[in-house]
Amino acid sequence: MPGFQLGEAIPPDTAHAVSVSLPTWKANIGYEEGQDWVIGRLTTGYPRFFIHKSIQSFASDIVAEFGSEGSKAFLFPARQIASRCVSFVESIAPPEIAASLDTVHLVLDTSKPTSETLASLSPSISAVFCSPEGFPYLKQYWQHTGDGVSSRRAEFCHGLFRDGLLRRDDGVPTAVPSGPKPCKGPRRYQRLDSGMPTPSPNKLSPERAAGLGPDVQETSLFLEERFGRNLDVSFVEPAKSAIKRRIAGALRTDRELTAAPPPEGEMASNSRGVVNLREHDIYLFPCGMSAIFNFHRALLGARGSMKSINLGFPYVDTLKILQKFGPGCVFYGHSSEADLDHLETRLEAGERFLALFCEFPGNPLLTCPNLARIRQLADRHDFAVVVDETIGTFANINVLPFADVVVSSLTKIFSGDCNVMGGSAIVNPNSRYYAALREFARTGFEPDTYWPEDVMFMERNSRDFVSRIDRVNANAEAICGVFRDSPLIKSLFYPKFNESRPNYEACKLPGGGYGGLVSVVFHSREQAIVFYDAVDTAKGPSLGTNFTLTSPYVILAYYQELDWAASFGADPDMIRISVGLEETDNIVSVFKTALKAAEDSGGSHQE
Template sequence: MPGLLPFNETLGETIPPNTPHAVSVSLPTWRSNIGYEEGESWVVDKMQCGYPRFFIHKSIEKLASSIIKQHGDTATDKAMLLPSHRCASRCSVFLKSQNPDIDPSRIRHLDFVPRQDHHDSHSSFVQPRVSAVIYPRDLWPTAKAFWQHTGEGISSRRADFCQRAFDEGQLVEASSARDSPPRVTKGPRRYQRVSVDLKNSAVVNGNGAAMDGVPPPDSAQFVEERFGRNLGTGLANQAKLAVRKRIAGSLTSAIELPDSLSHAEDLMRTRSRDVPGFSTDDVWLYPMGMNAIFHAHETLKSTLREAKSVMYGFPYVDTLKVLEKFGPGAIFYGHGSSHDLDDLESRLEGGEKILSLFCEFPGNPLLRTPDIKRIRALADKYDFAVVVDETIGNFLNVHVLPFADVLVSSLTKIFSGDCNVMGGCMVLNSHSKYYSRIRSHLEAEYEDTMFEEDSIYLERNSRDFVDRIQRVNVNAEVIADVLRAHPRVKQVNYPKYSESRHFYDECRLPDGGYGGLLSATFHEVEDAKIFYDHLDTQKGPSLGTNFTLSSPFVLLAHYGELEWAAQYGCEVSLIRFSVGLEDTEKLKEVFETALAAIPSQ
């Protein structure tokens, strides 16, 4: 496209650059975002990746195509890949329920497992496993909706892992697992290494030479590439434990495993989210944040009752979709106002029963904070669960667990920061009246579907989480002030300057800030376009990155429903900023330069 600034010649590239499993993709101009939404080839054909729930990674597409070639019809079938049999069953049920006229036999799912002779002798290793739902091509929109709304799909790292096993005959359809004739190859070498305890694993220097006389590990083994250190696949459980401890608040050390799990300073800590009786066992990991939300909803339906849920406040789009499509439906209060709570209280007083209320603390992209204390009081009086998404506020800035029955969060965001791995969590309030029922259900039904390699990256990325939050808080406040001072900016949305600030401050920790996310609405759409096109930051979907990431959020998330979004204050001229760790003065200059590009009236 003509007229692009030099730093905008990145259309379709991964964010971060040259990252095979990047979570974001460069959409560097206003027009490129429209082109993406319109499916224009000059945008779509250049995209190397996309946000994983909205864009099927090329590694996943490749594995799905390989499976269809062997087990389907390439002319009429597609495959949706899930991490387990139960996930695939849910996908099949959804496809059939949304398409009641389809012949049920045309939707089937297959489980792919290690060939028996391989599995029996290596049961302690990470094993290649994937389930495929094979369905008619014309049901693609429904299958894509399931993938997007639930977060049940496999990760691109799992796809790469399983692709190699599939190609070498080590990953086979379950019914043929015992009968598959052995091949000459012994399969992917990463499966063959002896699983060892972390304390005894070899450390390899940057040149690949072994230390302590131990041969260097296979290059295909799970690797923390930035540091030249190889971690064995048997370390995933330790990584997941460290992540859960970090979320619980009982692990703050920015040191490597296994020392971080037994660090003296952390062993003496008693914070643990400041809820008596709370422990690491109350933290449950999921492969992405949306999957944690989906399972929170499914768990409450199973343990409490079948009834409508409330979505309070303008939500991240898929949370509302989960409540609407996977149960009796939803009551939507998009303004998140006191009048909305008045209306809800009137309904409840009149005898209406609800299952739960979902809200974000604060909301995205308007950064409004719900009156969580009043919501808690209503829940106690009228017997419904409260689920709070704390992704934006995050638990180092705010303390909302006492007011929730369940917390959910996307670990993909600031917890990771590196924008190269997905993750999510559900946190239970041990003082909730529903705690024993929810806990018992999870102990019986929970599946750990986070891929092992993803957990290793997530643990590495999150070690300096505490230090990063403070820097991000400072930078975001500075950028909010820069935007507020410009006459062409209509409104800056940030918890510190929101009419709902007092609700945020009621839960803000003594050393907590107002977070790294903000948005600005311009008086004119044309001003927003000029500003965005001249803004020298990374530009694409997602948030919570260590670098500043900008996006015309309403345009990208609600392109087909702009009028609907506008009635709740989400105007098309809104640009969202996830502020990073850059030098404060340099970042301020970047924003001032882009603002200066707007012609004066």
């Protein structure tokens, strides 16, 4: 795994990889500054920050067909999402940029012979066009909300588009090739070995085939072979069910996916401590930020327009969502008892809030708020509690009893393979807002934005989720031991060793550990640079991968706000390590070697 070249996909040779190699400190700076020697080498990137090349290619073809010269397009899975994007840009952009916006919505052209599989997938794409000057405004919506189209959906629908099988939903069809067109669709739709369950190929029934002419029969069978063979939709709903039950801590086996209904009563014996939790209380989204964004939207819809509270130094886009969508938020960046004291004073004085959002633990400082006290304040002063458990993971901790909504990025350790995005949200059935949130979700959420192929990959990847956690926990503690013994380290951040450990212990499961994320600060920047350049791990964005992944996280997340981040304890030279499944002795040796290189450098570094 280590030894990647600049810009190479992580994992290598993976069409839908979630990370990208930035192997030197200088490369991370170059990435943030948009330097050509870095940007020009990127084959991919983290999907909300780097628009996947399959999406770029599809967007270019849509612009060529429907857009004006020089325009750009952002792709979304549903018309309502595209409309929200337009409304957001209109609210923040200059009038001339807002005036440049246009949309086109593409759906399956059912007037042409299509397969049952395609019809049941309901493939759709909504494009928002803008001028080049409008690109940064639309990119904000894409990045913050996570509601952009997934690369697999784009790739699949691009194949349909090229074959003339998508039309504008106003009845204007897309261009149809004038003659026979060779099959240029994704190769995985043309082979049996896709890494997913392999049911019998879909075939036309004899009755249906008899009623079709030979040309239509041939076309329909071709579509089955090309687009439907490895994406049997009969497996999608069972896959969603399995994912939800794993999230609930109710599905503890690695059993193969089947279309049979799950065992009766399985959900009641979950690890969440909520016996009335049901599968329909768990929602799946295309990525973790989409879960946060949409439940912030749900709370505004269910409770009315009020400011939220962001407690603790947050993942960058969570704070941006609360600041930019709705009436804003109050930010407490230290997640401390003093912060809660100040908040309590405001609440006692009569201020009212929509919800408190926090991470448990936080990223990258790994501090844990006092959820018991937060729950008491919320009950007394009527605000919702939304907890992001991505870093702690529900195999280590249980925060649902303290929360109204628990969100998580499934992209991380739940998947582990770093090749698919996903997010989840659990609505606590005992929450006072339960009925209102469920009703908003029923009417206000777009159905099926989580593309079926992404669902299938996520289900497969997560089958061994629980069994992976123990190794990750053990490796992280071993690496902490290396850092704690090193005189080069000024600060170590890990839930087991932070001052907020009692808050973590209050939510820790009996068999749980302290997670796979570790952050360190060296005594000097020069030492940090030498260490980072020398450490023989994968190096790039994201976390929770099955392999160890190292990143100068604060630089990547807050390069334009380094002083602000530092004021809350996030040192600009911090290095964050997402610990993987390597043999413990081997990964410890890797970090000892890199520390030795930093020590031998004498604390000086020449770029």
